[in-house]
Amino acid sequence: xxxxxxxxxxxxxxxxxxxxxxxxxxxxxxxxxxxxxxxxxxxxxxxxxxxxxxxxxxxxxxxxxxxxxxxxxxxxxxxxxxxxxxxxxxxxxxxxxxxxxxxxxxxxxxxxxxxxxxxxxxxxxxxxxxxxxxxxxxxxxxxxxxxxxxxxxxxxxxxxxxxxxxxxxxxxxxxxxxxxxxxxxxxxxxxxxxxxxxxxxxxxxxxxxxxxxxxxxxxxxxxxxxxxxxxxxxxxxxxxxxxxxxxxxxxx
Amino acid sequence: xxxxxxxxxxxxxxxxxxxxxxxxxxxxxxxxxxxxxxxxxxxxxxxxxxxxxxxxxxxxxxxxxxxxxxxxxxxxxxxxxxxxxxxxxxxxxxxxxxxxxxxxxxxxxxxxxxxxxxxxxxxxxxxxxxxxxxxxxxxxxxxxxxxxxxxxxxxxxxxxxxxxxxxxxxxxxxxxxxxxxxxxxxxxxxxxxxxxxxxxxxxxxxxxxxxxxxxxxxxxxxxxxxxxxxxxxxxxxxxxxxxxxxxxxxxxxxxxxxxxxxxxxxxxxxxxxxxxxxxxxxxxxxxxxxxxxxxxxxxxxxxxxxxxxxxxxx
Numbered sequence: 349x350x351x352x353x354x355x356x357x358x359x360x361x362x363x364x365x366x367x368x369x370x371x372x373x374x375x376x377x378x379x380x381x382x383x384x385x386x387x388x389x390x391x392x393x394x395x396x397x398x399x400x401x402x403x404x405x406x407x408x409x410x411x412x413x414x415x416x417x418x419x420x421x422x423x424x425x426x427x428x429x430x431x432x433x434x435x436x437x438x439x440x441x442x443x444x445x446x447x448x449x450x451x452x453x454x455x456x457x458x459x460x461x462x463x464x465x466x467x468x469x470x471x472x473x474x475x476x477x478x479x480x481x482x483x484x485x486x487x488x489x490x491x492x493x494x495x496x497x498x499x500x501x502x503x504x505x506x507x508x509x510x511x512x513x514x515x516x517x518x519x520x521x522x523x524x525x526x527x528x529x530x531x532x533x534x535x536x537x538x539x540x541x542x543x544x545x546x547x548x549x550x551x552x553x554x555x556x557x558x559x560x561x562x563x564x565x566x567x568x569x570x571x572x573x574x575x576x577x578x579x580x581x582x583x584x585x586x587x588x589x590x591x592x593x594x595x596x597x598x599x600x
Numbered sequence: 601x602x603x604x605x606x607x608x609x610x611x612x613x614x615x616x617x618x619x620x621x622x623x624x625x626x627x628x629x630x631x632x633x634x635x636x637x638x639x640x641x642x643x644x645x646x647x648x649x650x651x652x653x654x655x656x657x658x659x660x661x662x663x664x665x666x667x668x669x670x671x672x673x674x675x676x677x678x679x680x681x682x683x684x685x686x687x688x689x690x691x692x693x694x695x696x697x698x699x700x701x702x703x704x705x706x707x708x709x710x711x712x713x714x715x716x717x718x719x720x721x722x723x724x725x726x727x728x729x730x731x732x733x734x735x736x737x738x739x740x741x742x743x744x745x746x747x748x749x750x751x752x753x754x755x756x757x758x759x760x761x762x763x764x765x766x767x768x769x770x771x772x773x774x775x776x777x778x779x780x781x782x783x784x785x786x787x788x789x790x791x792x793x794x795x796x797x798x799x800x801x802x803x804x805x806x807x808x809x810x811x812x813x814x815x816x817x818x819x820x821x822x823x824x825x826x827x828x829x830x831x832x833x834x835x836x837x838x839x840x841x842x843x844x845x846x847x848x849x850x851x852x853x854x855x856x857x858x859x860x861x862x863x864x865x866x867x868x869x870x871x872x873x874x875x876x877x878x879x880x881x882x883x884x885x886x887x888x889x890x891x892x893x894x895x896x897x898x899x900x901x902x903x904x905x906x907x908x909x910x911x912x913x914x
Contacts, residue, residue: 446673446680599651
């Protein structure tokens with residue numbers, strides 16, 4: 349367990365020395381800021397106009413959390429692409445694989461380091477619900493906010509695990525980037541489509557779609573066990589793929 | 601400390617090393633000598649637990665390299681050929697990271713201590729990317745030594761260093777070798793001659809010779825050689841020398857000296873000296889010419905060197 353922590357800590361510190369991590373933070377926080385500003389603006393405009401048939405409902409935080417998870421599809425591939433691939437390219441993989449560290453500890457450590465980095469970013473976004481809460485009386489829906497944030501954290505963990513797994517398969521980080529992006533686009537949008545067209549058995553596609561487990565579920569304040577299981581299985585699958593890929597490298 | 605039995609490794613169709621057997625003892629510095637692609641790095645990677653062998657077994661510090669890989673890795677310090685460094689870290693951060701991975705208590709103190717040992721304590725806070733090649737090599741060596749391993753495996757430890765640094769690193773290795781086992785690979789033969797207690801010559805994945813540098817020379821050379829030099833004109837010296845009993849293969853060298861050979865154990869140098877002096881020449885020098893490790897190496901790794909196996913009998 350200590351090995352995981354040592355590797356995670358190095359990875360976490362690395363993010364704060366890496367321009368890419370700042371670019372990712374900038375993109376996410378800037379977009380969220382703009383969306384947040386617009387939400388407030390539109391709401392206040394509508395309130396002044398009186399809205400259609402009564403005052404409009406007070407905005408909740410789902411717009412921000414939903415945008416965040418959508419942005420993950422585009423930014424996580426950049427966060428995870430180098431995690432394992434770069435070690436292979438730089439030759440430091442030889443260092444880690446001959447140190448008394450198990451292959452899975454290495455992969456889990458990499459994932460944990462990036463997860464802690466993204467959690468730091470998520471902590472920064474807490475400013476939006478706090479501001480929103482102070483603007484509204486009697487405040488925002490606390491339980492909706494909690495589940496939405498739980499969803500954000502779980503989705504982040506799942507995306508990162510898939511990214512680490514894919515990064516382990518490549519020694520070229522750009523190859524890792526594009527494959528990760530493709531997998532995310534598939535998981536987020538494409539996999540849900542067949543459900544609308546097939547007569548039966550469409551449930552499986554709906555279940556696989558990540559959007560279905562966030563936008564229509566946790567982000568609306570509903571907690572289903574199946575959603576939690578979905579994210580945890582993605583994390584396990586990603587980390588397992590990573591460990592298997594690192595071990596397979598030894599045998600090649 | 602290291603015991604290798606029948607070690608074989610295939611990369612797909614290509615056999616990188618084939619049925620290697622050797623053993624090293626504690627406090628011994630063993631040199632692994634061979635041309636590029638001979639299988640040195642492959643063998644070292646197997647012994648350090650980086651990759652498993654296709655066939656055969658090996659134990660390092662008493663632990664099996666496959667089934668007890670983690671125990672082996674705890675006890676081995678390894679410097680790979682391309683020094684694995686995180687260029688974005690400072691030398692100190694990097695060594696502290698390695699010390700933490702190796703679960704060394706007070707890792708920061710130890711990192712600084714080892715930096716002092718390799719003479720980099722003044723550059724502790726420099727980013728590794730800004731260090732010279734020699735300094736990076738020393739950081740790599742520090743990483744291999746940080747946990748005071750029982751076995752040290754160094755892949756081309758002096759490559760790319762300037763002559764001063766080479767001497768420093770060699771001294772460091774020799775010092776390390778007093779208490780632990782060192783296996784180092786090199787293609788600089790004089791290096792092997794200088795620091796190794798024993799040399800393994802490997803070619804095309806097979807060990808072709810294994811002995812001390814001195815014995816290798818003695819065993820390989822079928823006859824001994826000597827050279828003599830006289831003052832002034834050396835005309836007729838060839839004939840004179842070849843008349844001495846026991847002398848074979850006399851030839852004049854381009855620099856004016858004369859080289860001759862004789863069977864091992866039958867030193868004819870006193871007779872030759874007498875003959876030269878009696879012949880009216882002023883003898884300036886007469887010395888034995890050893891076959892250098894370079895020559896042995898070339899001899900053994902030649903394409904047709906198959907039958908010339910000189911292995912120490914157990």
